[in-house]
Amino acid sequence: MGLVTIAGMAESGDIPMREPLAYFLTWTTYGTWLPGDQRGWVEKPGRFREPNRNMEVANREQMTEPEFVLTSPQRALVELTIRDHCKFRQWSMHAVNCRTNHVHVVVTATGYSPDDVMKQFKSWCTRRLKEHASKPEAPARGPTKNPANSLPLTLRQKFWTRGGSKRIIFDQEGMENAITYTLDGQ
Template identity: 45%
Template sequence: MDSPIAFFITVATYGTWLPGDQRGWVEYHKGWQLPDPVRELEAAAKMTEDAKILHDDQRQIVESQVRETCVHRKWVCHAVNCRTNHMHAVIGAFETPPKKVRGDLKAWCTRRLKENSMPQATENWWADRGSIRWVFDNEGLSQVVCYTLDGQDWEPDA
């Protein structure tokens, strides 16, 4: 198989998409799962903080830090969009394992968010993992960039 030209990374903020969620959810190494209200209640009971919703200045901090991390690591930031409850990034990170890319982005964004928070700073900003999709061609790259930048506010015709 060819090498990917980019990674499409999605990470939810802490507590906003729990195992069992009514929208469905992804179980590590097992794939997409149907809603499970009991499992969602169990996951919510284990939370150590409230779910994290990012406000506008925090979203700007995340987007800026993703770009800065990419420059520092010599990765290509094709697109980044931080929403109130998740972030998408399309990153060309040649010779770097995708889990390292995701981990570095989460770690550096967490540092910046903590630096700009009140003294009783949140410890948990992001979900444990997140999605990593490999992009292999320019058509796929164009699609994920378009989705990242413009698809978040798209609503189908009723």
């Protein structure tokens, strides 16, 4: 079945033999975990790469906007947006956890690919972040107090990195592991 990273889960590039139980999705905010990063990085599913300072510097120089770090109110808005989108689509959201530089979601979205689900989440979260920033009462209007966010959100074009981790969960143990990691492993 390909690389299985947590019991009952496989990377989305693998060909499933049966209907998945859920998807374990993770994506990072723009510029916060570049190829070459000191924590290491994933080139492709199952292909972990060691830190490479020169590569990280080269990638940082190619960025077209400053890195994006989510504030506490923005994190709450992202989680609410994901919950609302799951209700609208009638998907079962099992767990969500938005951190300052990444998001984890465990979701069952029958009939949708993990790529489509992640794209929808990113798109709606971007839309809501921009809408919230454009409201006069929103504290995030204009440049935020976080120096990493030096662009007003209404002008920012890039909130998320391309792609992300899309693990397919096939059994209850994999589901429990993903939920536990999402809620308690941060």
